[in-house]
Amino acid sequence: MRISKLTLIAGICAVASGHAAHAAIVSMGPFAGAYSEGFEGRSFYWTSGTTPVFGGAGTMHERNMGTLILTGSWSFRTVVRPYEGRIIMGSPGGWMEYNFNQDMSQFGGYFATNSGTPDGRAEFYKQGALVGSQTLAAPASGAWTWNGWRSDTGFDTVHIIGNYTSGGFIMQDALQASPLPAPGAAALVGCGVVAVVRRRRNDT
Numbered sequence: 447m448r449i450s451k452l453t454l455i456a457g458i459c460a461v462a463s464g465h466a467a468h469a470a471i472v473s474m475g476p477f478a479g480a481y482s483e484g485f486e487g488r489s490f491y492w493t494s495g496t497t498p499v500f501g502g503a504g505t506m507h508e509r510n511m512g513t514l515i516l517t518g519s520w521s522f523r524t525v526v527r528p529y530e531g532r533i534i535m536g537s538p539g540g541w542m543e544y545n546f547n548q549d550m551s552q553f554g555g556y557f558a559t560n561s562g563t564p565d566g567r568a569e570f571y572k573q574g575a576l577v578g579s580q581t582l583a584a585p586a587s588g589a590w591t592w593n594g595w596r597s598d599t600g601f602d603t604v605h606i607i608g609n610y611t612s613g614g615f616i617m618q619d620a621l622q623a624s625p626l627p628a629p630g631a632a633a634l635v636g637c638g639v640v641a642v643v644r645r646r647r648n649d650t
Contacts, residue, residue, distance in 0.1 A: 482621065484533070504623070508539060542618070550601055572599065
């Protein structure tokens with residue numbers, strides 16, 4: 447009977463691992479990531495090309511006109527100032543792309559717009575294939591709003607696209623990201639706990 451129960455536990459673990467590998471992109475609340483980016487320690491400037499972020503764990507790009515702005519405040523149809531610190535980042539010309547050096551499982555931060563056109567979307571890719579897309583909340587008032595997402599499949603690229611005509615004018619601050627755990631690690635840890643508890647009960 448003991449062998450059959452352990453076999454059942456192993457079967458449940460295998461099913462759990464397989465199920466976790468197929469989870470979609472889902473929204474999540476605020477979290478403290480393994481990597482963070484607040485754009486502090488940088489000068490106020492317009493820049494183009496590739497810019498390192500998250501302590502070197504990734505890069506950011508603007509994919510239309512190639513222009514990024516780091517500034518202490520930004521006025522268009524409303525004024526947006528930093529959520530924290532002294533610097534915010536955004537693009538007037540188009541949508542933003544983040545590329546990571548490894549697969550990530552979580553990404554989020556605070557987003558705002560000064561364009562008067564609310565909201566946008568976040569798209570997640572892995573090796574060029576779309577993993578999923580989620581709505582990004584950014585009120586027309588310019589208020590900072592948390593947006594966060596997670597995925598058990600992982601992603602290496604994130605697109606931040608505003609609903610304004612160009613896809614730009616989404617300000618970003620206090621960003622967080624966490625890498626994807628080793629395949630099945632979470633499920634195996636949980637199953638290991640179950641197996642240990644089962645063994646201790648049998649030994650008493």
